[in-house]
Amino acid sequence: MFLTVTLSLLEGFLGTIKLFALTLLFSLPLGLILSFGSMEKLGVIKYPIRFLIWVIRGTPLMLQLLIIYYGPGIFFGVNVWGGSANGRFAAALVAFVINYSCYFSEIFRGGIQSIPVGQYEAGQVLGMTKRQIFFKVVLLQVIKRIVPPMSNEIITLVKDTSLARVIAVYEIIWNGQAFIKSSGIIWPLFYTGAFYLIFSGLLTLLFGYIEKKLSYFR
């Protein structure tokens, strides 16, 4: 029984990791773009983005999942996601990417704005372009500063993926819960915790390594 449960949970955890990895892949660059937008001088760009960030950070992710999945059908009469498991996964991914981009953008913004203006000016008087200053001077310093808040947020993401259950996306909790109905046992559900723990443990090690790698400068 233990082996059957483990295998089933592992399969579910693959779904968890898929959602986790794809969310990161899309929301990291999107978050960087949003952070630039939220620091833009032009109000037409800045204020809509800040409004979006406020709405997304101010409402529960679970609610966002439901609205993104059911919203198009209810409000526009089109079921853009289809009825399949893949469609539900895509809807969940979109909700996660929007949500996490907003959180990441605020972390990026904090990191970028914490770099002293003297760093930019030193680059300018040395004849560097804006782009060179950002990529050759500022970026690594920003990364160093945002590793701790980023690792926090990314570890939260690991566990937040379980929310995708509300629109029936197959992930580990879903598989764990299935054993209650099928076999009348609850321990597989509790057992899922071990998977989360091990995975976030690995991430903690990874972020510790990155932090150490970047400790050569201050």
Add this chain to the structure above:
Amino acid sequence: MSILEVSNIQKSFDSETILKGISFSMEEGESVSIIGSSGSGKTTLLRCLNFLETPDEGTISVRGEQIFDAHGPVLKPEEIRKRRLHFGMVFQQFNLFPQYTALENVMLAPKITTDSPDISQIEKNGKELLDQMGLSDRMNNYPHQLSGGQQQRVAIARALALKPDILCFDEPTSALDPELTGEVLKVIRGLAEQKTTMIIVTHEMTFARDVSDKVIFMDGGVIVEQGESHAVIDDPKEERTRQFLASYSGV
């Protein structure tokens, strides 16, 4: 022909006028010290020369070529980058790039701003400059491993690496304790002896008198007095200059 000709530079921030019409010129190989109390506009003037601020009024010419005119067309970033390279800038807070070693700091700009850089030549030049700054044994150290005085000397080498026509110093020793001030002033004195064209904003009066050829005293956004350095500091003509210098004599 003067290497630098500054004419009627004016600059306001919001409603506050910082520079009220600054004009001066200097010759190649000359070093000029700018003295004056905080808020007199010294730093803003240097920042205008380096295109970190845009003057509201006035012109700046280098070797007879006008590089800035407040009434001229707005310059493209590309053009500003080219023109500001007439000047080098050493900041009060050093502003070294923390993730690069001393040598990498000196090499970075020449490496990434030239089209087909000759890396070995850039490296050779960087090492020579750091050597000249007395930092041969510190080339591979990161800024946080260096003292303030050493960091400032790296910053000077970094500015020199681009071979500016005129090197500007914005209170280069104000962030240093007296012990470290000496080593930085010694380096600047060495540059003056080699006839490097320099503008030095400083609070070190003895240094200004002994090292620079000319001293400009600024107050309230105008040049109150300028002339040969010993004349201005030992025998000022203007009452305001006398008052200012008197506040230093007791120290």
